Amino acid sequence: xxxxxxxxxxxxxxxxxxxxxxxxxxxxxxxxxxxxxxxxxxxxxxxxxxxxxxxxxxxxxxxxxxxxxxxxxxxxxxxxxxxxxxxxxxxxxxxxxxxxxxxxxxxxxxxxxxxxxxxxxxxxxxxxxxxxxxxxxxx
Amino acid sequence: xxxxxxxxxxxxxxxxxxxxxxxxxxxxxxxxxxxxxxxxxxxxxxxxxxxxxxxxxxxxxxxxxxxxxxxxxxxxxxxxxxxxxxxxxxxxxxxxxxxxxxxxxxxxxxxxxxxxxxxx
Numbered sequence: 291x292x293x294x295x296x297x298x299x300x301x302x303x304x305x306x307x308x309x310x311x312x313x314x315x316x317x318x319x320x321x322x323x324x325x326x327x328x329x330x331x332x333x334x335x336x337x338x339x340x341x342x343x344x345x346x347x348x349x350x351x352x353x354x355x356x357x358x359x360x361x362x363x364x365x366x367x368x369x370x371x372x373x374x375x376x377x378x379x380x381x382x383x384x385x386x387x388x389x390x391x392x393x394x395x396x397x398x399x400x401x402x403x404x405x406x407x408x409x410x411x412x413x414x415x416x417x418x419x420x421x422x423x424x425x426x427x428x429x
Numbered sequence: 430x431x432x433x434x435x436x437x438x439x440x441x442x443x444x445x446x447x448x449x450x451x452x453x454x455x456x457x458x459x460x461x462x463x464x465x466x467x468x469x470x471x472x473x474x475x476x477x478x479x480x481x482x483x484x485x486x487x488x489x490x491x492x493x494x495x496x497x498x499x500x501x502x503x504x505x506x507x508x509x510x511x512x513x514x515x516x517x518x519x520x521x522x523x524x525x526x527x528x529x530x531x532x533x534x535x536x537x538x539x540x541x542x543x544x545x546x547x548x549x
Contacts (some may be wrong), residue, residue: 315498319506322499336492356487360449360474365458368450369521369529372514373540379547386504401546408539411532419528 296365300417303362304374310355312381316389317348366417373412380405431505434497435512438490443513445486447520452479454525505548514541 321344330336339345362371380402386392455477459470474480497506518537522529529537 318495319498322495325499327499330496333492336495339495352491360453360480361459363450363453364456367521367527368446368525369518369527369533369537371450372446372517372521373533373537376514376540376544379544383504383547392502392504397546401543404539404543404546406543408536408541408543411536411539413536415530415533415536416528419530 296417300362300366303358304371304377306358307355307362307371307375308378308381310351310358311375311378312385314348314351314355315378315382316385317344317351319348321345321348367419370412370415370417370419374409376405377409431497431501434493437493438497439513439516441486441490441493443516443520445483445490446513446517447524448479448483448486450521450525452477452483455479514544 321342322339324344325339325342340349359371359375383394383398383402387394452474456470456473459467461467494506514537518529518534521527
């Protein structure tokens, strides 16, 4: 069960990384806001917070995010993965706007546009430049 | 307090990502996504010093992030922690020996500028 072309594999994993990041952070934020202020050096309040259902689902999604990022980094450059997965910011802004009904200013829309252009630019470069042994090295 | 947390998150995230990339490069490309082979990958990765160190750094970053989103809005927390972009790209070029060409640099700078605008 190996996905077809290396390009497609990179795209599929990028999409998984972005979606689990956005949903994970949104659930986590929702849960933490309902728990209230939490700035403590003791681990106990954090562990207790994990039993909040929103925090639990958010944390699970962030674990999937971590694992899919690791898989992606096994064949793609860090300097490719980081900017490309920043599509997450665009989705966070859209979730903020349309789900949490936060205001999105002109500056924010400009930021979203810049990120999308940046992602398109980086996305057009070779994901694997460091000569990692990979089928991606042979176009 | 919120800016102290931002700094902790930026430094821990940078360390975590670079170590993670080092560890995964060491391991090599994951081809096979069946459960059995993923189990073998996991068994290999938990013995990697880079991966263990990266998980520690990310745990620090994660709990600092939990603390930050409990006192600040998500629309502040997420962009403010993105200051690590340029630092990480420099480390990717010089430490991980990745080829960062003009197109990629311009892309990264646009992304960083865009993320910066999200904090305004």
